[in-house]
Amino acid sequence: MTGIAQRVAGFEGQLRDAGLRMTQQRRLILRVLAEADDHPDAKGIFTRAFALDPTLSLSTVYRTMKVLETQGAIERHAFEDGVSRYEHADQEHHDHLIDVESGEVIEFSSDAIEELQRRIAAELGYELVRHRLELYGRKKRPGVRGKKG
Amino acid sequence: MTGIAQRVAGFEGQLRDAGLRMTQQRRLILRVLAEADDHPDAKGIFTRAFALDPTLSLSTVYRTMKVLETQGAIERHAFEDGVSRYEHADQEHHDHLIDVESGEVIEFSSDAIEELQRRIAAELGYELVRHRLELYGRKKRPGVRGKKG
């Protein structure tokens, strides 16, 4: 895993190249994101960041998320409830499985499914640009399999 | 294809069994949905239905969509823009490919991808409950293939 400090520093240069500024607020939000191992929404990010700097405002979070997304520093997802959730983007492409009972989000990736999607699009006469795949599942209890359980 | 009239009549019985009423508004919305071959949102359905009966209100459309979904008469999807789109449910399961240029929605289904998803979930220790799969693609121009085109 890359260190948080390096990540933030690296992003600072990226911003500067785009003529943007590395503000206290952006640094703070970036840190919260880097420390997150889940998929928080704007309010969640705000809450965590606000605890560290109570002058932060929610609209700054929204604006910052937009900047970060444009810069490719984070990825935005909207699961079933429709609210935008974020994760930092310094990782391999992956899709998500959501536990329908707990709401827990599990990441996974499958070359087979990526390839299959590309092929399906091709068969329909399309070049695949991107996709959205979410699996919703229920945890299997080990030892219970089949109707006769 | 099933006739619209039968579909509406069939649904009427379904409603009655659930202790609900077949009102003029529901009949009207059902007809609009049956005649739609696209994936309209609530406002789109309202516009089409309003043209046939200008006493209809938008909140009735929203409420009716909820009833229809609960009864399993329609399916709700939310693509990238987040607004809910609807289609009648008397068809096989399918996923969607969205043309990123025109917004056109193409339906497709693939047993291979269904099976693969089930397997992936199983490998993570989950039983697949449902999924959401959307492909976003760009129309391939015939005769242009590869970089040297």
Next chain:
DNA sequence: ACGCTATTGCAACGCACTTGCATTTGTCAA
């Protein structure tokens, strides 16, 4: 240190969707 302008906080706004309430209207029983 200075000045330009990006960025911020705040409050107001936009949009999709929901809801409280008084009124209308299916439906079922007589």
Next chain:
DNA sequence: TTGACAAATGCAAGTGCGTTGCAATAGCGT
């Protein structure tokens, strides 16, 4: 048919997430 009761409707107000106009603040190059 008619009557009555609960379900459904229209309207307007309310939610919730996200955006935006504006005046004040603060990065950053000089």
